[in-house]
Amino acid sequence: MLNLVSAGWESVPTQTVKHHRIIAAIDLGTNSLHMVVVKIDPTLPAFSIIAREKETVRLGDRDLDTGCLKPGIMEKAIAALKRFQEVAKTFNAETILAVATSAVREAPNGKDFLHRILVDLGLSVDLISGQEEARRIYLGVLSGMEFNNQPHMIIDIGGGSTEIILGDTEEPRTLTSTKIGAVRLTSELISTDPISNTEFQYLQAYARGMLERSVEEVRANLEFGKSPRLVGTSGTIETLTLINAREKLNFIPSTLNGHELSLKDLRDWVNRLRKMSNVERTAIPGMPDKRSEVILAGAVILQEAMMLLGAESVTICERSLREGVIVDWMLAHGLIEDRLRFQSSIRQRSVLKQANKYHINLEYSDRVAGFALSLFDQTQGILHNWGTEERQLLWAAAILHNCGHYVSHSSHHKHSYYLIRNGDLLGYTETEIEMIANLARYHRKSPPKKKHENYRNLLTKQQRQIVNQLSTILRLAVALDRRQIGAIERVQCEYHPHNQQFNLRIFPARSDDDCALEMWSLDYKKGVFEAEFGVKLVATLEPSAVAITS
Numbered sequence: 001m002l003n004l005v006s007a008g009w010e011s012v013p014t015q016t017v018k019h020h021r022i023i024a025a026i027d028l029g030t031n032s033l034h035m036v037v038v039k040i041d042p043t044l045p046a047f048s049i050i051a052r053e054k055e056t057v058r059l060g061d062r063d064l065d066t067g068c069l070k071p072g073i074m075e076k077a078i079a080a081l082k083r084f085q086e087v088a089k090t091f092n093a094e095t096i097l098a099v100a101t102s103a104v105r106e107a108p109n110g111k112d113f114l115h116r117i118l119v120d121l122g123l124s125v126d127l128i129s130g131q132e133e134a135r136r137i138y139l140g141v142l143s144g145m146e147f148n149n150q151p152h153m154i155i156d157i158g159g160g161s162t163e164i165i166l167g168d169t170e171e172p173r174t175l176t177s178t179k180i181g182a183v184r185l186t187s188e189l190i191s192t193d194p195i196s197n198t199e200f201q202y203l204q205a206y207a208r209g210m211l212e213r214s215v216e217e218v219r220a221n222l223e224f225g226k227s228p229r230l231v232g233t234s235g236t237i238e239t240l241t242l243i244n245a246r247e248k249l250n251f252i253p254s255t256l257n258g259h260e261l262s263l264k265d266l267r268d269w270v271n272r273l274r275k276m277s278n279v280e281r282t283a284i285p286g287m288p289d290k291r292s293e294v295i296l297a298g299a300v301i302l303q304e305a306m307m308l309l310g311a312e313s314v315t316i317c318e319r320s321l322r323e324g325v326i327v328d329w330m331l332a333h334g335l336i337e338d339r340l341r342f343q344s345s346i347r348q349r350s351v352l353k354q355a356n357k358y359h360i361n362l363e364y365s366d367r368v369a370g371f372a373l374s375l376f377d378q379t380q381g382i383l384h385n386w387g388t389e390e391r392q393l394l395w396a397a398a399i400l401h402n403c404g405h406y407v408s409h410s411s412h413h414k415h416s417y418y419l420i421r422n423g424d425l426l427g428y429t430e431t432e433i434e435m436i437a438n439l440a441r442y443h444r445k446s447p448p449k450k451k452h453e454n455y456r457n458l459l460t461k462q463q464r465q466i467v468n469q470l471s472t473i474l475r476l477a478v479a480l481d482r483r484q485i486g487a488i489e490r491v492q493c494e495y496h497p498h499n500q501q502f503n504l505r506i507f508p509a510r511s512d513d514d515c516a517l518e519m520w521s522l523d524y525k526k527g528v529f530e531a532e533f534g535v536k537l538v539a540t541l542e543p544s545a546v547a548i549t550s
Contacts, residue, residue, distance in 0.1 A: 030159025130177025
């Protein structure tokens with residue numbers, strides 16, 4: 001059984017702090033940049049939204065030839081983010097959380113753009129995968145709606161992707177992300193105004209075809225014959241509900257939360273919108289600026305999804321990804337312990353799920369992880385100054401370092417990188433997954449080198465330094481269980497700064513075991529560790545506890 005407590009995954013005690021905390025969350029979407037500023041009440045725990053900001057910048061309007069984000073649009077986005085920072089500052093936000101989704105994820109210069117934001121604004125933006133985006137959308141919806149442990153389907157139509165989720169308050173049963181969105185389909189499939197019959201029919205068929213796989217995944221996890229409530233989030237669904245309510249009820253709802261849009265009304269709107277020019281759509285009461293350009297594609301996506309899911313109506317939830325980012329932060333900081341407690345362990349459960357998928361020997365991997373964390377803890381503040389977050393990345397890499405054997409024994413460290421990098425680990429950002437994959441990649445053979453493409457994917461000096469230093473610790477941990485039999489019980493580190501000597505005292509599990517292979521492996525692998533930390537490593541085998549007490 002894995003020792004998750006020693007791995008740094010013990011349950012976080014409830015915060016004793018009683019004062020309110022102010023947090024801001026930014027979502028760099030394909031169509032718009034959004035920010036919410038929230039006040040967290042740790043005693044409930046819950047949060048209330050005290051400010052919202054939005055800027056339509058169209059990051060998804062990328063260069064058609066290269067797929068890169070356009071310079072002018074990047075400038076506009078950076079200006080918007082700077083304004084968001086100033087707004088958050090006026091509310092005394094203690095931190096600003098930011099995530100980027102499909103447009104930045106898919107652009108060849110997406111990571112360079114995020115690095116520029118970090119340099120120019122000092123704002124760190126986490127790039128997240130489609131599945132991780134779906135998970136955080138789920139958390140956001142849960143913070144605004146009561147599911148009563150009943151299954152609910154959730155659809156979020158963004159500018160570049162559509163997420164369909166099945167959940168019931170605890171762990172999501174299904175998380176899917178499909179590369180269709182209102183901006184993407186408009187730019188790729190619509191060239192006529194009003195849309196021609198040929199383009200419209202292709203738009204419908206394309207949306208349906210792309211959604212079928214996601215819907216199949218959702219339906220596979222439903223009880224036979226049941227069709228749970230469908231919850232909708234995002235600007236497309238909110239706009240359609242708003243213009244429908246204004247026309248039918250002749251008033252503007254103060255909140256759209258809980259409002260329903262029927263499939264019948266949606267079909268009527270699709271038929272009307274397809275016959276209108278963009279100018280005519282702009283004139284519809286309640287149509288937000290620039291939404292008219294992409295509303296038809298978004299409406300078609302929703303219509304096809306509802307038909308495939310067998311949903312006669314969709315219920316609006318105004319909370320989504322950015323609120324989910326807040327909930328995820330609260331979970332990580334021990335502010336939520338009851339209703340969403342199961343979600344707080346998502347990282348380690350996701351790692352263990354991958355380990356099981358690739359038939360990893362968990363007993364062995366857990367020993368390696370134990371040695372790695374022991375070395376990390378004993379050298380913290382002496383050879384390195386990394387903290388809890390880096391420690392958890394090291395744990396994940398130690399558990400998964402051998403997963404490449406699933407592909408081939410030869411060069412398995414390179415296969416480990418690929419499997420981890422493309423494995424959709426939940427609870428981690430793309431940058432964190434990249435670091436875990438690189439740590440596993442360098443547990444053996446060559447140390448990190450600038451010519452390696454995977455190493456160049458680490459954009460900051462700090463990220464490279466984490467991989468440089470922690471991979472040397474993982475190398476030693478792997479050497480300490482060279483025979484994979486648990487021959488070594490524990491290790492004790494001693495550092496002598498006057499001569500830069502690092503003593504590693506090895507305590508065997510059995511008194512009659514000279515641990516020759518482990519000692520040889522340590523000697524073989526210590527060079528990279530010595531070069532990285534500027535020390536001389538001396539390993540000595542100590543009398544075992546068994547021998548002393550007998």
